[in-house]
Amino acid sequence: MAKTTETGLPKGFRGAEQGWPELRRIPHPPRRVPLLGDVLGVDRRHPVQDSTRMGRELGPVFRRRAFGKEFVFVWGARQVADLADESRFAKHVGLGVANLRPVAGDGLFTAYNHEPNWQLAHDVLAPGFSREAMEGYHGMMLSVADRLTGHWDRELAAGRPVDVPGDMTKLTLETIARTGFGHDFGSFERERPHPFVTAMVGTLTHAQRRNSVPAPLAPLLLRGPSRRDAADIAYLNRTVDALVAARLDDGGGRGGDGGGGDLLDRMLATAHPVTGERLSPENVRKQVITFLVAGHETTSGALSFALHYLSRHPDIAARARAEVDSVWGDTPEPGYEQVARLRHVRRVLDEALRLWPTAPGYAREAVVDTELAGGHPMRRGAWALVLLPLLHRDPEVWGPDAERFDPDRFEPGAVRSRPAHTFKPFGTGARACIGRQFALHEATLVLGLLLRRYDLVPDPAYRLRVTERLTLMPEGLRLRLERRTARGDGVGGAGPTAGSCDSRTRSV
Template sequence: MTVEVLGRAATMSNTWSGQTLPRPHGRLPLLGDIPMSATPRRPVQSITRRCARLGPIFEINFLGRRIVMVVGAELNEELSDDSRFGKTLAPAVANLRLFVKDGLFTAYTDEPAWRLAHDLLRPAFTKAAMADYHDVMNEVVDELIDTWDRAHGPVDVSTDLTKTTLETIGRTSFSHTFHSFSSPGQDQFVTSMIAGLTHGMRRLVFMVMPGGGRLLARKDAQAQEHLNLVYRTIDEIIAARVAAGDTSGRDLLGRMLNDAHPVSGDRLDLENVRYQILTFLVAGHETTSGALSFAMYYLARHPEVLAQARAEADAVLGGMPDGRPTFEQVPKFRYIRRVIDESLRLWPTAPGYARAPQETTTIGGRWRMAPEDWALVHLPLLHRDPSVWGPDPERFDPDNFLPERIRARPAHAYKPFGTGERACIGRQFALHEAVLVLARLLHTFDITPDPGYTLTVTERLTLMPKGFRLTATRR
């Protein structure tokens, strides 16, 4: 099962030719660099806190597995060169293949399904296609606003924004609603999807821990029950669309069923269509809701930034009786976009990606990498590189994304959507949705934070504020 799930990730030795790399102090037998005080469910934050002073490249040992981290902008510029390096799957991400197989996010670049799906779906994220999704996005935000209008007391920001982005991706991907705002509980499909995703991310711990094999087998069996429900639901949606014979649909499902590759004429098989839908659901909703939640957190704690963002929202939407921006108005929210970008700098919701060389090479003029080696770009530390972001990189400052500042810094110092041809195909979709949602909320509500709240971040596939509540009062 391990090799079947991980694919080539199971055979990548990652020895780095025995080179000695910087590492945190206090390595323990068997446990490696897991500090006794660390929370095992928050490894990204533990590494960010403990390894900030180790330099642009370092290693950690996780239960006997060597993981090399790159956090310096200059080294990441080399790793971002697609002529020398390509995406690979770190073991934690490779474990998701148990769940989504060769979907866009978890496929290896040389797998036929990746190139076919990438080329077929790229037109789904052009400007013209985005205009088709815009009204759906507005409809879902209407439901969010109605929910906050009816709230008696504080609202759970991350929960409600996750409902928003899930509904958006469901309706635009395959014209399906999860009734997130009208049903009292969570849709069983969503519950099972999250359970399967969570297990996929945690399999690595069971795989490497002593005696973990039996426990892993039980966990795999439990996860399979959730996967069966998820697959059955998606397959029923696909079958209904095929049976209807509808070739006019321009949602993502319609494109995958009806379009052929412009050169080869190949089409996606129905099993891969299933995995692509699941990939968009998994990767397309929590990343955006996390970005929005962090943006709301920072706005609530920086009144001067909130005032400027709200002034922009009011200036653009002041003449709109329903507060709904048109598609053409969304790019006018330039400051709000900078708020989103800065939130993703400090808390990149997809916190890293792995790169491997196509042939033996050297990075930084010193570190030798063979094709069986890989490096994990740790985005929270890359985005805090003091040589790029200054002596106080923790400070929230949307002006970091003024055009002149963007031009002045290295091109590969900010990578919340990955890099190269394997960068997130839906990044423009996510940014359009995030800016639209944030602008409408600021135009509609005054927000009051809980003064006693301390930011707590939960880690699953993505990073997300936990327990973050606001009081939203209609203006």
């Protein structure tokens, strides 16, 4: 594979036009101007939604130019299926993802394909997402959900609506911190977001902002934001270094080569099963940051969108709630297997991810000279960005009502009838999200617990607004709660569950 620069592009690669011999055949927005390209009229705060609007007009393969750089977007089902061919295409680290390398380096999400630490970390950490490991995380997920429902009970008693995105961020951050690293950020005991969250949002926002500024002018135009970004990265590094140091002080890496322990144990003490290599201290830091950021940011968005749609579709919420009551009964703490039996609740989650995939795109680059389906030649190193909000709303795949929220689209028969590679919220191929099953189990569990405990009452005046910081999240979403009186007394009312904190869970 071609070696890459820090921008994620192959060395010597000056623009997408170099890798797309017939670029002129690909449509672009009207009113293109010299030097600036297509930036007139662009919504720089919402580039994904802006590109989605433009893609509807231009078709399944289109291009946009900004400050001399050409970007090719793909959302047609045939083209996306072709890009999934691992013999011809691989993950491309570019755009905002490459902008995260100052903080995440060669972590699993931001590593280039040729960097050895990706394969090393993947092979070392994959057992941490096995069925056996997931069962071990389940009790801690319940414990964190207990803290969420305790907080929501207090908000309900005070007559206040709940801040859905804010509380889902607290929940998912605490879940990955507890299960993966034995750490407690104390998010639900804070009035303001934990500084780790503030720093994380700062780095994500800065990474996206860099996409809208010409590279030669970035040092001048982003001088102040770049200083803040450096301070945010320094804080993230210090937080993770302290977390790792605490584990080492406790005799960390207890799982060792036996394969036990949590994710941090595996990072610190597990050798590669074939080569015997171990992750370096520097790479451990990058991996921990990757998991803390990616392991909670997208899941919190998925839960937030799902709760929004459940509040707006009481018939769907009632059906999901009836399933929870039937499957879980009166058990106060559902078991691991009982979560997988919430098939309709899982379909609610999938449908929310269809309409608003919280990681809204992924890039693929050609590893050989090839032709993309539909007759677009691509030289080795050329790349395209898959635009998921349009792929997931393609009326040729999802029908004329593709904009409508309908979890029955994920009934087994409906799924089998659709072409492959038309639902990709976790990416594709070897570089797809390693924590997919973790996120789906956590989110399904939480939706089940909340549906069993509360009726969700929307604000009639609220209209869904989506904020972008590389990931997507509902903006300003608040819901009022009504406590259910039947079968609503599961996890949540009495504070942390007995035995929920082990000796290695540390608070800050």
